[in-house]
Amino acid sequence: MKFSVLGPLAVADGPRLVTPSAPKQRQVLALLLVNANHVVPVRDVVTELWEYDPPRSAVAAVHNNVMLLRRALRDDRIATTDQGYLLRTRAGELDLAEFADAVTSARAWLSEGRHADAGRRLRSALAVWGGPALVDVAVGPLLQAAVDRAERLRLEAVTARISVELVLGLHREVLGELAGLVHDHPADEGLIRLLMLALYRAGRQADAIALYTALRGRLSAEPALAADHPEPEARTAELYTDILIGDPLLDVPALARVGP
Structure with a gap:
């Protein structure tokens, strides 16, 4: 079943x-x-x-x-x-469990430096999704919380997959997807860092700088968005500085520098 x-x-x-x-x-x-x-x-x-x-x-x-x-x-x-x-469900019967197990194994491979394997595993995990969770079910408060949790896990898996693809040098391939994700999640600095790096590696330094400037402006203009921190996170500011000076290390795959 x-x-x-x-x-x-x-x-x-x-x-x-x-x-x-x-x-x-x-x-x-x-x-x-x-x-x-x-x-x-x-x-x-x-x-x-x-x-x-x-x-x-x-x-x-x-x-x-x-x-x-x-x-x-x-x-x-x-x-x-x-x-x-x-x-009761058994192994391989429930897509939600299949997705969670695949993401867990991918993260374990990442910790071992097996980026290509982890990328393939993350892509297979995300392929399990057939649309928004429980898209055709009327949800009450408990199901809504479960849907929100599943969608957060999905975004984390997408972000991890894109991080891996940047490590593998696929920055041009992920640019369009990253831009869409940042548009949908403008407060997610993990995604913003990934997009900044992808833009820089694609020869678009000015666009990467403009993205950081827009983030600072949004944080200062929207108090609710900046409730936790009125300025970009330290890792985001450090990446911005490295992009400004054209740090050659940015051309070297380094997941730890820009990951979510």
């Missing part, structure tokens, strides 16, 4: 799709999947489905939705405990 949450919600039993269509069943299933192999208390399911205004029949409705899910899955996948429900 295959379970997908990184994109549309989907459950496949071999060639047969068994994804529930009822909105609340989908919501319950998604909550169990993002907490796979861990107990989800009944009160958490109630909170997810009705936030902070549940009907009197909320617990009974939860039990009924779980019963219907059990029938759809045709397996002893969902266990009932004293605290709540637990959905």
Whole structure:
């Protein structure tokens, strides 16, 4: 059986799709999947489905939705405990677990200096995603938190992959993607540093300098953005100085200098 949450919600039993269509069943299933192999208390399911205004029949409705899910899955996948429900998944069945495992192994290879291997592993991990997490599920507060967490992990994996590609000298290949990411995440100085370095290595020193200047201006103009630090981070300022003077070390792959 295959379970997908990184994109549309989907459950496949071999060639047969068994994804529930009822909105609340989908919501319950998604909550169990993002907490796979861990107990989800009944009160958490109630909170997810009705936030902070549940009907009197909320617990009974939860039990009924779980019963219907059990029938759809045709397996002893969902266990009932004293605290709540637990959905069991096995290795290779859940895309979220597959993604997390791949990122963990890639980071281990990075620590060993195996950049090419880590890059391939990160690309395969990101290929698991079929779109925004749970894109077709109505999410309550708990699922929203899980979606936000998954998307943060995805961005971290993308950033790590681009860092590796810079180490491998692929700065021209990542320029467009990096520019888009910085546009979408203007406060992420890890991404800004990567883009500054890529621009510099591509012979666009002036653009790298302008990017830093724009960051300083944005921090001074938007107090909320600069709540933690009114000036760019030390690593960003150091990279800016190195770019200004044309430090030859910038042409040498050095992940530690610019990583997120």
